[in-house]
Amino acid sequence: MVEFTFEQIGGRCKLVTGPAMVRCSEEEMEAWRAIREAKATEEQLKEAKRQHRLQKEKNKVRDFLAKNHFDAEDVNAPKVSMCGMMRSYPLHQAAKERDWAIINLLLK
Incomplete structure (x- = not known):
């Protein structure tokens, strides 16, 4: 046993x-590996x-944006009305x- 002071x-x-170095057996090295x-x-x-x-969450957000006619690439882009x-x-x-x-996914 090694003593430390x-x-x-x-x-x-x-x-x-x-x-400075502690010797290990091959079994200990294999266990460590x-x-x-x-x-x-x-x-x-x-x-x-x-x-x-993350990919599933992105797909959910893209589907929501496409379903509601928003820009699918930018979640912060507004949808502008006709006039x-x-x-x-x-x-x-x-x-x-x-x-x-x-809402939770859009706020992330």
């Missing part, structure tokens, strides 16, 4: 002596799920329809 300076502890690979795989799965969720006097925004339309999921 600490010296207290003020409210902090400083490592005084200790090994397996853990690292498992974490990397888990992170990749999380990222893939996040990307899939040009009235403007309607996607957020206002979603509130009028009481579509809370779309």
